[in-house]
Amino acid sequence: MRHCLTPLDFTTQELDQLFDLAADIEKNPEKYAHACDGKKIATLFYEPSTRTRLSFEAAMMNLGGKALGFAGAAQSSAAKGESVADTIRVVSCFADIAAIRHNKEGAAYVASQFSNIPVINAGDGGHEHPTQTLLDMMTIRQLKGRLNHFTIGICGDLKFGRTVHSLVKTLARYDDIHFVFISPPELRVPDYITDLLDEKGYTYEECIKLEDVITKLDLLYMTRVQRERFFNEEDYVRLKDFYVLNKKLMRRAKNDMYVLHPLPRVNEISVEIDKDPRAAYFKQVQYGVYVRMALILTLLDIHVD
Amino acid sequence: MLNVGKIENGIVLDHIEAGKAMLIYHYLHLDREDYQVAIIKNARSNNMGRKDILKVECDPDTLSLDAVALIDPDITVNVIKGGEIVEKKKMTMPKQIVGVLKCHNPRCISSIEQELPHIFFLADPKRKIYRCRYCEEKYSAGEREKWFR
Numbered sequence: 001m002r003h004c005l006t007p008l009d010f011t012t013q014e015l016d017q018l019f020d021l022a023a024d025i026e027k028n029p030e031k032y033a034h035a036c037d038g039k040k041i042a043t044l045f046y047e048p049s050t051r052t053r054l055s056f057e058a059a060m061m062n063l064g065g066k067a068l069g070f071a072g073a074a075q076s077s078a079a080k081g082e083s084v085a086d087t088i089r090v091v092s093c094f095a096d097i098a099a100i101r102h103n104k105e106g107a108a109y110v111a112s113q114f115s116n117i118p119v120i121n122a123g124d125g126g127h128e129h130p131t132q133t134l135l136d137m138m139t140i141r142q143l144k145g146r147l148n149h150f151t152i153g154i155c156g157d158l159k160f161g162r163t164v165h166s167l168v169k170t171l172a173r174y175d176d177i178h179f180v181f182i183s184p185p186e187l188r189v190p191d192y193i194t195d196l197l198d199e200k201g202y203t204y205e206e207c208i209k210l211e212d213v214i215t216k217l218d219l220l221y222m223t224r225v226q227r228e229r230f231f232n233e234e235d236y237v238r239l240k241d242f243y244v245l246n247k248k249l250m251r252r253a254k255n256d257m258y259v260l261h262p263l264p265r266v267n268e269i270s271v272e273i274d275k276d277p278r279a280a281y282f283k284q285v286q287y288g289v290y291v292r293m294a295l296i297l298t299l300l301d302i303h304v305d
Numbered sequence: 306m307l308n309v310g311k312i313e314n315g316i317v318l319d320h321i322e323a324g325k326a327m328l329i330y331h332y333l334h335l336d337r338e339d340y341q342v343a344i345i346k347n348a349r350s351n352n353m354g355r356k357d358i359l360k361v362e363c364d365p366d367t368l369s370l371d372a373v374a375l376i377d378p379d380i381t382v383n384v385i386k387g388g389e390i391v392e393k394k395k396m397t398m399p400k401q402i403v404g405v406l407k408c409h410n411p412r413c414i415s416s417i418e419q420e421l422p423h424i425f426f427l428a429d430p431k432r433k434i435y436r437c438r439y440c441e442e443k444y445s446a447g448e449r450e451k452w453f454r
Contacts, residue, residue, distance in 0.1 A: 083419050084418055085418065085421075102414070104414040104417060104418075105410070105412050105414060105439060105441075106413055106415065106438070106439025106440045107418075107439075110439065124414075125440075127441065
């Protein structure tokens with residue numbers, strides 16, 4: 001039985017197969033409309049979410065299945081003190097696959113150790129968010145036609161941003177990628193990420209000003225400074241609007257430099273660029289559904305001819 | 306010169322850095338066991354100048370020595386059976402350690418989940434870095450007292 005706890009649970013060949021499947025689902029949705037008839041996904045969301053939870057539920061419904069679950073810890077038996085281990089043991093009796101989001105790091109791993117059904121990590125604290133990385137990579141592949149040979153700028157909260165850590169670790173398995181880390185000094189990318197890049201021989205640079213580097217980027221991944229990761233409101237207020245991507249900056253960017261964002265965005269991407277053809281952050285959401293559909297089929301070992 | 310007799314069956318930990326034997330006694334949880342234990346402190350050593358030695362009379366197969374490898378992998382472990390040394394070994398860093406280190410990351414699931422074993426895996430053998438299995442927080446040898454259970 002397989003789980004999806006980090007993107008590293010899949011080889012690069014398996015990721016290619018997953019993205020090929022997602023692309024086929026996009027082209028031929030009717031072919032997959034009944035692939036999961038009679039199947040159920042349990043969405044166990046101890047932490048608030050809109051996009052991810054709805055995306056998983058939509059994915060299963062698009063495959064002909066159904067969704068059940070809870071959308072906050074207060075609505076679950078966690079409020080009575082039930083452990084993650086016991087919860088997944090119980091849920092395994094009701095559903096065929098589970099997606100779990102929890103504020104504590106490692107919660108999805110614990111669930112996978114006690115589960116009789118495949119577990120997908122839908123985000124565990126500031127640790128991992130593998131399906132976000134999968135959809136980020138699917139988006140890059142669809143827009144650029146490849147997952148190698150480019151310069152990617154990653155901007156914003158690089159310290160607490162789990163999507164950043166997960167994306168860099170996963171991209172660091174493909175050839176010829178140059179990383180440009182753009183952040184305030186307090187939110188620098190952690191050492192274990194740069195250590196990993198050094199070990200694998202990837203080149204990277206770190207800077208503070210986005211305008212200094214935007215002309216060289218093939219992709220720009222913007223992130224929100226996350227209030228929920230700060231212990232101190234003052235620090236958050238000082239850093240939250242450090243970057244604003246606007247028309248003026250976009251005029252300096254390459255014609256085929258795409259802008260991605262894991263959403264929700266606050267002020268870091270101005271609405272004035274939403275209609276720019278290079279703005280890909282809403283396309284990411286759509287690809288997210290296809291990737292999650294492909295992931296559900298893969299983990300349930302369902303093949304559609 | 307202090308003399309401590311041979312043990313019949315058990316473990317003798319030799320070449321312990323002088324003054325560290327009590328640490329190993331503590332982290333092996335020997336205070337909770339009924340074993341006969343002898344601690345020799347500051348014994349003379351040709352190679353080390355001074356060393357500690359720890360002798361434990363027990364079934365050698367029941368004593369987990371993962372903590373020894375974490376504290377000092379240069380300690381020599383002598384396995385005694387029938388009054389004779391049957392095996393002499395240097396500890397290697399275990400690939401996984403269960404129940405020895407405690408994760409202190411307040412954001413880790415191990416901080417709230419009942420009866421969850423604390424597991425650390427050897428993430429970087431070259432730099433001897435262990436990480437929590439759940440949250441991947443790094444174990445720091447410099448803060449040993451904080452991390453050992």
